Structure formats: C-alpha cells, structure tokens
Amino acid sequence: MxxxxxxxxxxxxxxxxxxxxxxxxxxxxxxxxxxxxxxxxxxxxxxxxxxxxxxxxxxxxxxxxxxxxxxxxxxxxxxxxxxxxxxxxxxxxxxxxxxxxxxxxxxxxxxxxxxxxxxxxxxxxxxxxxxRLPSLEPLDEPGHRAAAHRPESRTLTRIRALLAKAEATGYPEEAEALSAKAQELMARHSVDEALIAAGAPAPDTPGACRIGVEPPYEQAKAVLLDAVATANHCRAVWNEPLAFSTVVGFEADLAAVELLHTSLLVQATHAMTKAEAAQRAGGRKRTKTFRQSFLAAYAHRVGDRLGAAARSAVAEAEAPRDLLPVLATRELAVTDRMNQMFPDTTTTRLRGVTDEAGWTAGTKAADQAQVHTHTPLP
Incomplete structure (x- = not known):
C-alpha cells in the first residue's frame, strides 16, 4: 500500500x-x-x-x-x-x-x-x-439588484459635505449649525424614502451593516452609535469582543447613521481635546475617567437631541396621516429583522462614569452639537 x-x-x-x-x-x-x-x-x-x-x-x-x-x-x-x-x-x-x-x-x-x-x-x-474566525449573523442586502443601479442621493452628498465642514471648523457654533442642517436633511430624506418605498410595487425591506466601535472608551462610543441609530429609525446591537455594532434598518437610514455617527465622533474628540486643555490650564491632569465620563455624557445628551429632532420631523410633516402608519410599519419591520438576527440580546451598563467635570464638559459639548429640525418637510 x-x-x-x-x-x-x-x-x-x-x-x-x-x-x-x-x-x-x-x-x-x-x-x-x-x-x-x-x-x-x-x-x-x-x-x-x-x-x-x-x-x-x-x-x-x-x-x-x-x-x-x-x-x-x-x-x-x-x-x-x-x-x-x-x-x-x-x-x-x-x-x-x-x-x-x-x-x-x-x-x-x-x-x-x-x-x-x-x-x-x-x-x-x-x-x-x-x-479561527467565529460565525457572524449574515448581512444580506435586500433588493440589492435595484440598488446597484441607483445613484447616490444628492441629499446624501449634501449631508456628507455639511458634516465634513462641521468636523473641520474650529468654531463650535458653526459646527452646531452645520450638524443641525445635516440632521434636518437626514430627517427629510428618511421621510421621503419611506413614502416612496410605501408606494412601490415591491416595498423595500430592512438591511443591516456593521460599524466599528473601537477602543478606547468603546462603551461610550457604542452608546453614541445606539443613540444615532435610534433617532434615525434603526436599531443597533453591540458586539464588544469583536469591536463592532450591527445596525439594522432601511438603506437610506443606514447611510444616515454611518455618516452622522462618524461625524459626531470626530466632533466629540475635538471637543474633548479642548475640554482637557482647559482642565490642564486649571491645574488638573488629564485622566481616563474624565474622557470616559465626557464621552458618556456626550452620547447621552446627543441622544436626547437627536430623538427630539426625529420627533419634530414627523410632527412637521404636511401629511402625518399618511406618514405615521408608514413609519410604524417600517419600525415594526426593523424590529422583526433585528429579533430574527439577534434572538438573544442583553443590556449592559456603562462603567467608569465617575468624573463630574468630564460629565459636565461632555454635556456642554453635546449641547453645542445639538440638532433640531425646524424646517417643514416638503
């Protein structure tokens, strides 16, 4: 043999x-x-x-x-x-x-x-x-054949440009105004997409994407992403060991979440650097707990602001009777998709949020990055 x-x-x-x-x-x-x-x-x-x-x-x-x-x-x-x-x-x-x-x-x-x-x-x-890669939840792209031939929305292009300017400016008031305009456009775009999809012969279905949530201060970053996702009609599930969150939602909303989350992280980092400089000028050394508390407060406050902006967008729609059932149906579809992908999830509490100065500074920075929607939807 x-x-x-x-x-x-x-x-x-x-x-x-x-x-x-x-x-x-x-x-x-x-x-x-x-x-x-x-x-x-x-x-x-x-x-x-x-x-x-x-x-x-x-x-x-x-x-x-x-x-x-x-x-x-x-x-x-x-x-x-x-x-x-x-x-x-x-x-x-x-x-x-x-x-x-x-x-x-x-x-x-x-x-x-x-x-x-x-x-x-x-x-x-x-x-x-x-x-040794473990198995992950598959991220199918529903309706990708149609999306493949669809050019990127001009609105998303404008949003991307506004956020880039907000990240680059050294003036908090200007960053606030630019971010507010970007969130306004996101809300308008989401509503438009929802109404278009509701009237389509083959309605769109929720998809999902993964967004990196890297150390350090990954808990606070995950909270910020969750807040951005919730405000934009999506749901986020954090995988701490693999350093990412899976965001479930409709395509236009997923794009908005990716753009806004990235921009807010950049703005938060800029604001935290300035706050730390002020702390050092006052004789205090930079600490990990200050940064963790700063980002946690920033995420919490921004979540409140984004939620208010999202509710305002719906309230100011000219045809709420048509819009509200559509949004409710899409919300249910997103929740169902998330439950199918993640039948077993748990909640976690933020650790290391003990620095009062960091929390106060983070809240103030989030106020400067606030987003409101005042313009009526077309």
Missing part, C-alpha cells in the same frame, strides 16, 4: 495553524520559505480561507478591521490582497459589499513582506486569524 507524501503547505499548516506556539510558526515559515514552488498553493489556500470567512457571515471591512486590530499593517495589506484575489471566484454581491472592496488598502501590486521567511511568517499569522 502506498500513500502520497503531504505537500509542503500541508506540513507547514500542520505546524503553524493548528499549533499556537512560536516554534510551530517558525517551523511552518521555514518550510514555506525554503520551497518557492509552494507559493501558488499558499495563495490558493488563502483565497479559500477568505471564502470561508464570507460563508461565516464576515464581510471585507470586518476582516480588515479585525486584522488591523489584532496584527500589523503588513498583515492588513496581505489580507486586502487576498480579498481582491478572491473576487473572481465570488458570487455577485450588493453595493455595500462592493463599496468595501473599493476602499481596500494597497490596491495595486503584489504584496510582499520582507524576505521569504518574514513573508511566510506574516502569511501564516494571518491565516491563523482567518482560520
């Missing part, structure tokens, strides 16, 4: 991927470095790991975000290269997926990391991570 000898890749993987020790990693890297004929098979196996990640519910941005958090920049470039290489073998995807592919790092050229041994080590470290 005869048996075929395991390939170099099989022996390297057995040593490095199923053994968490450094010695196993060194052995596997040495095997790959010594056999240039194994390179093609190594790349093929990597593409299989990527495809397996997609089957487990991961998306390109999720993989890149995790690799960046757990490993180093060379690994991020290697992961991006694998993701691009796997595209020809993948099935058709929706616009959100394609948008993630468009922003992958290192978009051209063959990615190499140092000499053959260093490169093989980095590849095996990346494969170790990909092999």
């Amino acid at each position: 005869t048996s075929s000898r395991p390939s170099t890749v099989d022996r390297a993987f057995r040593s490095a991927l199923y053994d968490d020790t450094d010695s196993g990693l060194d052995t596997g890297a040495s095997l790959l470095a010594a056999d240039s004929g194994a390179d093609a098979e190594v790349g093929h196996r990597g593409r299989e790991f990527v495809a397996a990640a997609w089957r487990r519910g991961w998306q390109p941005a999720d993989v890149v975000r995790l690799v960046r958090r757990e490993l180093d920049d060379p690994h991020v470039r290697l992961a991006a290269g694998l993701i691009r290489a796997q595209i020809p073998d993948d099935r058709p995807r929706g616009p959100r997926w394609r948008a993630q592919l468009d922003v992958l790092p290192e978009e051209d050229g063959q990615v190499r990391v140092g000499d053959r041994f260093s490169h093989a080590t980095a590849v095996l470290e990346l494969y170790r991570l990909l092999l």
Whole structure:
C-alpha cells in the first residue's frame, strides 16, 4: 500500500495553524520559505480561507478591521490582497459589499513582506486569524439588484459635505449649525424614502451593516452609535469582543447613521481635546475617567437631541396621516429583522462614569452639537 507524501503547505499548516506556539510558526515559515514552488498553493489556500470567512457571515471591512486590530499593517495589506484575489471566484454581491472592496488598502501590486521567511511568517499569522474566525449573523442586502443601479442621493452628498465642514471648523457654533442642517436633511430624506418605498410595487425591506466601535472608551462610543441609530429609525446591537455594532434598518437610514455617527465622533474628540486643555490650564491632569465620563455624557445628551429632532420631523410633516402608519410599519419591520438576527440580546451598563467635570464638559459639548429640525418637510 502506498500513500502520497503531504505537500509542503500541508506540513507547514500542520505546524503553524493548528499549533499556537512560536516554534510551530517558525517551523511552518521555514518550510514555506525554503520551497518557492509552494507559493501558488499558499495563495490558493488563502483565497479559500477568505471564502470561508464570507460563508461565516464576515464581510471585507470586518476582516480588515479585525486584522488591523489584532496584527500589523503588513498583515492588513496581505489580507486586502487576498480579498481582491478572491473576487473572481465570488458570487455577485450588493453595493455595500462592493463599496468595501473599493476602499481596500494597497490596491495595486503584489504584496510582499520582507524576505521569504518574514513573508511566510506574516502569511501564516494571518491565516491563523482567518482560520479561527467565529460565525457572524449574515448581512444580506435586500433588493440589492435595484440598488446597484441607483445613484447616490444628492441629499446624501449634501449631508456628507455639511458634516465634513462641521468636523473641520474650529468654531463650535458653526459646527452646531452645520450638524443641525445635516440632521434636518437626514430627517427629510428618511421621510421621503419611506413614502416612496410605501408606494412601490415591491416595498423595500430592512438591511443591516456593521460599524466599528473601537477602543478606547468603546462603551461610550457604542452608546453614541445606539443613540444615532435610534433617532434615525434603526436599531443597533453591540458586539464588544469583536469591536463592532450591527445596525439594522432601511438603506437610506443606514447611510444616515454611518455618516452622522462618524461625524459626531470626530466632533466629540475635538471637543474633548479642548475640554482637557482647559482642565490642564486649571491645574488638573488629564485622566481616563474624565474622557470616559465626557464621552458618556456626550452620547447621552446627543441622544436626547437627536430623538427630539426625529420627533419634530414627523410632527412637521404636511401629511402625518399618511406618514405615521408608514413609519410604524417600517419600525415594526426593523424590529422583526433585528429579533430574527439577534434572538438573544442583553443590556449592559456603562462603567467608569465617575468624573463630574468630564460629565459636565461632555454635556456642554453635546449641547453645542445639538440638532433640531425646524424646517417643514416638503
């Protein structure tokens, strides 16, 4: 009886991927470095790991975000290269997926990391991570065929421009005015989309996206994202171990949540830096509890302001009798979708919110970033 000898890749993987020790990693890297004929098979196996990640519910941005958090920049470039290489073998995807592919790092050229041994080590470290990815809730893109041919709304383009200006200005009053206008446009856009979808032959259905919630102060950031999601007719579920929240909602609202959450984080960071400078000028050292309390207060206060703006948008609609049942139906659809994706959820309480000065400063900063909707909807 005869048996075929395991390939170099099989022996390297057995040593490095199923053994968490450094010695196993060194052995596997040495095997790959010594056999240039194994390179093609190594790349093929990597593409299989990527495809397996997609089957487990991961998306390109999720993989890149995790690799960046757990490993180093060379690994991020290697992961991006694998993701691009796997595209020809993948099935058709929706616009959100394609948008993630468009922003992958290192978009051209063959990615190499140092000499053959260093490169093989980095590849095996990346494969170790990909092999151990847990399963996630799949994020289907309902109606993506129609969305694929639909250009981005001019309103979203205006919102993006307003928020960019709000982030760039050094004047709180100007940032407040720009953010308020952006939220006003978001509310108008959401109502318009709801009414259009209600009259369509095939009504839209809720989708979902993942948004990174990175340390430090991830609890406060998750609370801020939850507040933004709730105000824009979405629901957010935080996955603390993997540092992201899944936001469930209709496409136009998801886009608004992504834009506003990112902008408010930037504005909160700017405001916190100024508040800390004032604290230091008064003789107090910068502390972790100050920053945690600042961001927690900011998230809490902004949530109140956004909720008021959302209610005002509905109240000022010219056809509330038509609008309210539509919004109620969409709210129910979002809740049902969230419950299907996450049948078992728990609540958590913020930790480390003990600094009164930080809470006061965060509340004041949120007041300066307040958002109101005064303009009647068309």
